Amino acid sequence: MRNFGRIWMLAIVGVALSLADSGGNEKITPAMTPKPVMKAFKEKFPSAKIKLIEKNEEGGKTIYEIESSSKGMDVDAVLDSEGAFVQIEQQIKPEKLPAEVSGAVKAKYPKAKLVRAVEILKEEKTTYEVIIDKPDGKSLQVTLDKTGKVTEEEKLDGNG
Numbered sequence: 001m002r003n004f005g006r007i008w009m010l011a012i013v014g015v016a017l018s019l020a021d022s023g024g025n026e027k028i029t030p031a032m033t034p035k036p037v038m039k040a041f042k043e044k045f046p047s048a049k050i051k052l053i054e055k056n057e058e059g060g061k062t063i064y065e066i067e068s069s070s071k072g073m074d075v076d077a078v079l080d081s082e083g084a085f086v087q088i089e090q091q092i093k094p095e096k097l098p099a100e101v102s103g104a105v106k107a108k109y110p111k112a113k114l115v116r117a118v119e120i121l122k123e124e125k126t127t128y129e130v131i132i133d134k135p136d137g138k139s140l141q142v143t144l145d146k147t148g149k150v151t152e153e154e155k156l157d158g159n160g
Contacts, residue, residue: 025065026055036083037064044085048075074118087122094130101128104148111135131156 030038033053041048048068056063063086068075073091080086094102094114105114112132120127126146133139143152 024057028053028055028064033064034081034083037066037079037081040079040083040085041066041077044088045070045075045077047071085121087120089118089120092117092119097128097130098146098148100146100148101130101144104144104150105130105132105142108150109134109140109142112140115139127151 030050030053033055045068048070050066050068052065052067054065056065062081064079064081066077066079068077073093074089075091076089078086078088094117097105097114097117102114105112109132112134114130114132116131118129120129128144128146130142130144131139132142139156141154141156142150143154144150
């Protein structure tokens with residue numbers, strides 16, 4: 001009987017640890033996702049191939065994070081349960097960056113190579129994250145507003 005109690009206790013601890021480790025993210029299928037969420041996402045990104053959907057709690061509200069790709073580019077979106085977009089992160093070709101943004105990157109890092117660009121729309125505000133490879137072999141992620149002002153820089157480990 002004592003062994004059964006220990007096994008039961010270990011099972012409870014294991015479940016608690018796995019829940020704590022998951023950070024509250026619950027992976028779900030498109031069929032488990034509310035219809036307004038799927039409808040809004042498919043209308044905005046009709047050619048996107050969904051890779052992952054996670055259901056999360058944020059600020060007491062349920063949100064849905066959808067990771068996908070469309071035409072070889074990453075498209076990630078966060079929607080509320082009614083299907084309203086909270087945030088969209090869409091990979092774009094570096095040459096498609098607004099002139100103000102690409103010009104600011106070239107001015108600040110004239111010898112760096114621009115390797116990746118992401119357009120982020122959140123709360124009706126657009127920002128850009130770019131990854132550059134510097135001549136010293138180090139990579140840097142730079143966040144800029146739509147006017148080209150650098151708002152954040154982060155050194156990346158490895159190849160970026």
